[in-house]
C-alpha cells in the first residue's frame with residue numbers, strides 16, 4: 001500500500017509545506033514501467049474523485065445549513081504544477097494536459113457531468129475566473145487554490161461558461177451549478193491519520209481511508225465539515241484558545257472539547273441529510289482503530305471515546321425519531337464558552 005504512493009507523494013488538490021519536501025524526494029532514480037506509472041496515476045485520480053464525490057454530496061445536501069456557499073459543479077481540477085517536477089512529463093502525457101489546468105474527474109450525477117464535461121479536458125477559462133499559468137518551479141498548489149477561490153466566490157446557482165480543449169479541439173460548455181457549502185476537500189497522501197478543517201478547507205489523509213474504508217471515513221469528513229459550518233477555527237481564535245501542544249491544557253481544553261462535541265453532534269445530522277446510513281457515525285466510533293486512538297495516547301483537547309460514542313448514538317436516536325436537525329448552527333456567531341460537559345449525554 002505504501003509503495004503505491006511513494007512515487008507520487010502528493011496531494012491531489014493541495015500540498016501543505018509539511019509534505020512538500022516529501023514530494024520532492026520523488027524516486028526518479030528508480031525506473032518504473034509506463035504501465036506501473038499509469039496505474040499509480042489512475043489510483044491517485046480514483047482516490048481524489050472518491051473524496052470529491054463524497055464532499056460534493058455532503059456540501060450540496062447541507063447547503064441550507066451554510067451561510068457561505070459556492071457553486072456546486074462537480075469538477076475535480078488538477079494542475080500540472082502541483083506534481084513533482086520529475087513526474088511532470090509522464091503526468092502531462094497520461095492526463096493529456098494541453099495547458100496548466102485539466103479536469104481530473106467529474107462527480108457522477110453532478111451538473112458538470114450533465115453538461116458534458118469529461119475527465120482529461122483541459123480547462124482554458126472557468127467562467128470569468130482566469131486560469132493562472134503553470135509555474136515551472138517545485139510542486140505548488142498556489143495556482144490551484146487561487147482558481148478554486150475564484151470559482152468558489154461566484155454566485156452559487158448562476159450558469160458558468162467553461163472553455164475547454166478536448167483532444168486539441170476547443171469546446172465550450174455551460175454548467176448550471178447547485179448551491180454547496182463553501183469548502184475545498186483535499187486528500188493528503190500519507191499513511192498517518194490526519195484530518196483537519198480550517199474554515200474553507202477540509203483535509204483528510206489516505207491513512208484514514210486505508211484503515212476505515214470509503215464508507216466509515218465519511219464520518220470524519222462530516223465532522224470536519226461541521227467544524228467549518230460552525231466556524232470553529234475563527235471562534236477558537238476569537239476566545240484566545242491556543243492551538244497545538246497547549247490545546248489540551250488549562251482553559252484551552254474546555255474550548256476545544258466544546259468545539260469537538262459540537263462537531264460530533266452536527267456531523268450525525270449532516271450525514272443523515274446526505275442520505276448516508278443512519279448508524280454510520282456510531283459504527284465509526286466503534287471501529288477498533290477509533291477506539292485505540294482514545295485512551296492514554298489521546299490529547300486531553302479531545303473528548304473521551306465513550307463520550308463521543310454516546311453523542312453519536314444519542315443523535316442517531318434523535319434523528320430516527322424526529323428527522324435531522326441543525327444543532328448549534330443558529331449560534332455559530334456566538335462566542336464559545338468552554339462549557340463542554342452538558343454536550344455529553346448521560347449514560
Ligand SMILES: [Zn+2]
Pocket residue numbers: 223224227260263
Ligand atoms: Zn474535530
